[in-house]
Amino acid sequence: MRRRAWRTVNAGPAARVNIVADQGNDAAAVRLYRRDRLTPGALPQPACAQDAFTTDDGPGAADDMTEARRRKFWGWGYEDEQPGTAEAQKTADLIRSVLGFGAQHVRTPPTVAGLDLPEPRLAIPDSLAPIMTADPYQRACHAYGKSYRDVVRAFHGDFPHPPDLVAFPRDENDITAVLDWCQEAGAAVIPYGGGTSVVGGVEPTVADRFAGTVTLDLGRLDRVLDVDMDSGSARIQAGATLPHADAQLRPHGLTLRHYPQSYELATVGGSVVTRAGGHYATGRTHLDDFVQSLRAITPAGLWESRRVPASGAGPSPDRLLIGSEGILGVVTQAWLRVQERPRFRASVSLSHPTFADGARAARAIVRSGLQPANCRLLDADEARLNGAGDGRSALLIVGFESAHADQEALLTQALDCARAHGGTPLAAPRVSGPHPTDGAGSHVATGAEGSWKDSFQQAPYLRDVMVAADILVETFETAVTWDRFEEFDGRVHRAAEQAAARVCGTAAVHRRLTHVYPDGAAVYYTVLAPARRGSEVAQWDDIKAAVSDVIIDAGGTITHHHAVGRDHRPWYDRQRPPLFARALRAAKRELDPHGVLNPGVLID
Numbered sequence: 001m002r003r004r005a006w007r008t009v010n011a012g013p014a015a016r017v018n019i020v021a022d023q024g025n026d027a028a029a030v031r032l033y034r035r036d037r038l039t040p041g042a043l044p045q046p047a048c049a050q051d052a053f054t055t056d057d058g059p060g061a062a063d064d065m066t067e068a069r070r071r072k073f074w075g076w077g078y079e080d081e082q083p084g085t086a087e088a089q090k091t092a093d094l095i096r097s098v099l100g101f102g103a104q105h106v107r108t109p110p111t112v113a114g115l116d117l118p119e120p121r122l123a124i125p126d127s128l129a130p131i132m133t134a135d136p137y138q139r140a141c142h143a144y145g146k147s148y149r150d151v152v153r154a155f156h157g158d159f160p161h162p163p164d165l166v167a168f169p170r171d172e173n174d175i176t177a178v179l180d181w182c183q184e185a186g187a188a189v190i191p192y193g194g195g196t197s198v199v200g201g202v203e204p205t206v207a208d209r210f211a212g213t214v215t216l217d218l219g220r221l222d223r224v225l226d227v228d229m230d231s232g233s234a235r236i237q238a239g240a241t242l243p244h245a246d247a248q249l250r251p252h253g254l255t256l257r258h259y260p261q262s263y264e265l266a267t268v269g270g271s272v273v274t275r276a277g278g279h280y281a282t283g284r285t286h287l288d289d290f291v292q293s294l295r296a297i298t299p300a301g302l303w304e305s306r307r308v309p310a311s312g313a314g315p316s317p318d319r320l321l322i323g324s325e326g327i328l329g330v331v332t333q334a335w336l337r338v339q340e341r342p343r344f345r346a347s348v349s350l351s352h353p354t355f356a357d358g359a360r361a362a363r364a365i366v367r368s369g370l371q372p373a374n375c376r377l378l379d380a381d382e383a384r385l386n387g388a389g390d391g392r393s394a395l396l397i398v399g400f401e402s403a404h405a406d407q408e409a410l411l412t413q414a415l416d417c418a419r420a421h422g423g424t425p426l427a428a429p430r431v432s433g434p435h436p437t438d439g440a441g442s443h444v445a446t447g448a449e450g451s452w453k454d455s456f457q458q459a460p461y462l463r464d465v466m467v468a469a470d471i472l473v474e475t476f477e478t479a480v481t482w483d484r485f486e487e488f489d490g491r492v493h494r495a496a497e498q499a500a501a502r503v504c505g506t507a508a509v510h511r512r513l514t515h516v517y518p519d520g521a522a523v524y525y526t527v528l529a530p531a532r533r534g535s536e537v538a539q540w541d542d543i544k545a546a547v548s549d550v551i552i553d554a555g556g557t558i559t560h561h562h563a564v565g566r567d568h569r570p571w572y573d574r575q576r577p578p579l580f581a582r583a584l585r586a587a588k589r590e591l592d593p594h595g596v597l598n599p600g601v602l603i604d
């Protein structure tokens with residue numbers, strides 16, 4: 001007999017968290033979502049920690065944060081979204097009932113007052129006092145990215161190397177001034193966008209030769225500066241969060257349509273330099289393809305590329321900065337290709353007997369020339385955990401969208417491909433449009449598709465609760481060509497299951513295809529296991545090393561969209577051609593002669 005329990009939790013003035021537990025005999029799902037937010041494009045600009053600064057702020061302004069909406073310094077989202085202990089306990093109990101492991105009692109998160117941060121090794125120079133701070137909250141906030149190992153360490157109050165200072169430049173002159181001062185002072189500079197890196201990209205762990213570290217938070221550079229309606233492009237400052245960029249494009253009927261799972265907090269600049277992948281399964285989904293031209297401040301001066309729709313003039317300057325992860329320069333603005341808001345949509349969800357069957361269907365769809373906006377395959381366990389299946393079959397979600405044309409015929413074609421590979425539609429296809437350009441009354445995901453979408457958007461919030469409940473939850477991702485796909489996926493999945501079971505005693509490893517290409521696919525694995533309090537990072541590092549070795553040995557990439565940072569270095573070093581590493585080092589020497597920009601990332 002199925003039981004459905006609704007619980008509503010007030011988690012703060014702006015947050016109402018609804019927890020849905022949908023439990024059957026052998027199937028259970030936990031979903032946690034906030035209805036008032038998380039609709040891409042409709043989000044208000046989140047006031048960031050750094051928004052407390054205005055251009056009129058004087059020295060030490062960071063200490064006065066009372067009016068600002070502050071990000072959690074240890075986890076995902078904002079302080080006012082953090083549920084109280086009783087509410088977190090209820091959520092944790094539900095999760096434990098689904099997974100079968102987790103602590104009986106959740107731990108309470110740390111407070112800034114309880115932190116024992118090392119003293120800053122650098123003193124703020126008078127010239128930079130209006131934009132720099134050594135405030136403990138800001139230092140803690142900028143000490144880590146948002147991977148599991150980051151959240152765990154922050155949750156434990158473990159902050160051995162926060163940045164000594166945090167700078168909030170107001171313009172490019174400020175960036176130049178910070179870079180100049182850091183070169184003189186022998187300090188390393190860590191460019192910082194939304195801080196959502198999951199690969200140690202913003203963690204200020206640098207060699208002893210540096211006198212200290214300064215994190216350069218781009219959050220004040222957050223405007224859409226120009227919109228070119230004729231060419232369908234916009235000039236956007238690097239520090240704009242993706243929702244804030246979208247909110248500024250919306251009055252023009254435009255959108256970035258770049259939706260990483262970290263959409264809420266990630267920035268335009270951070271996405272460009274990490275070669276981020278949005279969750280459009282095909283077509284234009286990588287930031288690489290959005291970029292028309294870039295502007296950056298390097299320690300050696302200004303870098304700006306010419307804005308043209310395409311060019312055959314030698315190696316692309318933009319391609320050197322895209323993916324440079326803050327080691328070559330600080331990207332300050334980008335001309336990006338933007339899109340008209342979609343008005344027509346069509347989608348369907350299908351069950352497939354196995355993950356491999358579903359993958360063959362996805363391959364057939366993209367090989368036939370179709371470019372669905374969504375073509376996401378969840379294995380049976382992943383579907384169940386997301387409340388989108390009973391754990392017996394894989395789930396394929398296919399969706400099309402367009403600003404101009406009805407999508408029904410394309411969906412029918414995709415449906416035929418999927419059926420030919422054992423797919424069974426779970427419900428009648430949904431076709432809608434034309435919707436108004438403001439998105440009102442548009443296609444709302446329902447059924448399995450809706451369940452998956454809710455879970456997808458809420459995953460980072462849920463992870464904070466899992467950390468408090470001693471549940472290890474982390475993901476890794478890769479990509480491989482179709483000719484090797486099934487063997488590769490089998491090897492990696494087995495390696496993850498074995499490593500997680502060896503390290504944690506028991507574990508669940510789920511996977512999904514996040515992106516499908518005519519020549520291959522990106523696979524994304526989620527590991528859930530009981531964590532040993534105090535050993536979580538060692539546990540994860542052990543599992544991660546085992547699976548990363550297999551990924552590289554089996555011919556995959558160490559990352560499809562999470563970037564390299566510091567954490568992926570050992571495997572990236574094996575993946576890239578040695579001569580390329582030398583060429584990259586030479587470029588860095590030219591642009592950053594003192595090597596102050598993000599040392600340890602990508603190269604030494």
Ligand SMILES: Cc1cc2nc3c(=O)[nH]c(=O)nc-3n(C[C@H](O)[C@H](O)[C@H](O)COP(=O)(O)OP(=O)(O)OC[C@H]3O[C@@H](n4cnc5c(N)ncnc54)[C@H](O)[C@@H]3O)c2cc1C
Nearest residue numbers: 193194195196197201260261262267269270276277326331
């Ligand atoms: C829950 C979760 C889900 C995620 N989902 C996705 C996903 O779906 N797709 C995806 O691609 N990634 C995903 N990520 C990873 C992360 O969100 C991306 O790498 C994102 O692009 C980082 O953007 P950011 O603004 O937060 O950059 P940050 O984390 O601040 O920085 C990332 C790197 O870029 C550098 N940097 C930042 N801004 C600049 C700048 N202006 N100039 C020069 N260097 C800069 C930093 O030094 C660092 O090395 C996810 C992360 C989390 C926590």
